[in-house]
Amino acid sequence: xxxxxxxxxxxxxxxxxxxxxxxxxxxxxxxxxxxxxxxxxxxxxxxxxxxxxxxxxxxxxxxxxxxxxxxxxxxxxxxxxxxxxxxxxxxxxxxxxxxxxxxxxxxxxxxxxxxxxxxxxxxxxxxxxxxxxxxxxxxxxxxxxxxxxxxxxxxxxxxxxxxxxxxxxxxxxxxxxxxxxxxxxxxxxxxxxxxxxxxxxxxxxxxx
Numbered sequence: 001x002x003x004x005x006x007x008x009x010x011x012x013x014x015x016x017x018x019x020x021x022x023x024x025x026x027x028x029x030x031x032x033x034x035x036x037x038x039x040x041x042x043x044x045x046x047x048x049x050x051x052x053x054x055x056x057x058x059x060x061x062x063x064x065x066x067x068x069x070x071x072x073x074x075x076x077x078x079x080x081x082x083x084x085x086x087x088x089x090x091x092x093x094x095x096x097x098x099x100x101x102x103x104x105x106x107x108x109x110x111x112x113x114x115x116x117x118x119x120x121x122x123x124x125x126x127x128x129x130x131x132x133x134x135x136x137x138x139x140x141x142x143x144x145x146x147x148x149x150x151x152x153x154x155x156x157x158x159x160x161x162x163x164x165x166x167x168x169x170x171x172x173x174x175x176x177x178x179x180x181x182x183x184x185x186x187x188x189x190x191x192x193x194x195x196x197x198x199x200x201x202x203x204x205x206x207x208x
Contacts, residue, residue: 002027002120005048007066008082009034009057013105017052017082020109020116035059036066043070048077050120053099055083055090064090064097071098080119082112091126101125133200135193136185140200143181150177155194 004027008014014032021027030046033039037059039051051070053063067079081094081102094102101119103112104127115125133140143151153163160178164171178190187193 001025003030003047003049004028005030005039005042005046005051006032007034007036007039007051007057007063008032008054010054013054017105020113024113035061036063037061040066040069043074043077050078050080050116052080052082052116054105055081064093064099067094067099068097078119078122080116095126102127135196135200136187138181138184138186142184144177147177147181150174151181151193151197154178154190155197 004021006014006017006029008017014034018029018032021029027050030048031039031042033042034057036053036057039053040061051067053067055063057063057066063081063083067081070077071079075098078100079098081090081099082105083090083102084105091102100122101115101124103115103125107115118125135143149167150163153166158166160171160174164174167174178193181193182188182190185193185196187196
């Protein structure tokens with residue numbers, strides 16, 4: 001029987017992932033927690049064979065950094081990074097940290113459990129590339145890194161001035177990036193842009 005730990009700070013998704021294992025006799029859910037830091041601490045006592053690890057969790061330690069620590073201490077523990085972050089850097093960082101596999105949270109149960117099974121068997125499953133999502137008339141890869149960084153602050157609810165302060169740039173530069181994104185997407189306002197980002201599931205959280 002495979003001992004499973006889930007590390008996910010969004011309650012709805014946490015419960016969703018838990019449901020995959022509760023009635024499956026091949027697995028036993030030994031822990032379901034919200035913090036990557038706690039996952040590192042619990043490894044010695046829980047002795048999970050498989051950890052489903054979110055990238056961004058509660059606390060200062062992100063899931064990829066935690067995966068690296070755990071794999072160094074417990075190399076036989078399989079780690080499957082589960083994420084909704086549409087960022088190609090996540091793929092390379094997960095591999096570098098020694099994660100066994102990476103897949104996306106919004107995959108269906110059958111698809112995700114197939115990745116789980118392969119990971120437990122010692123196989124490595126990674127998508128070929130980060131998912132491409134549509135925002136208005138644009139594709140997510142059409143946004144520059146600076147534009148994505150502006151989005152990151154705007155979706156947090158930061159006004160232009162606060163976004164400029166955090167990025168160390170002028171307010172006019174922030175507005176310039178927003179205008180470029182509006183032109184690419186064919187949308188008419190910052191509000192419409194934020195709504196389109198939310199609806200497309202283009203997650204722009206920052207990986208520390």
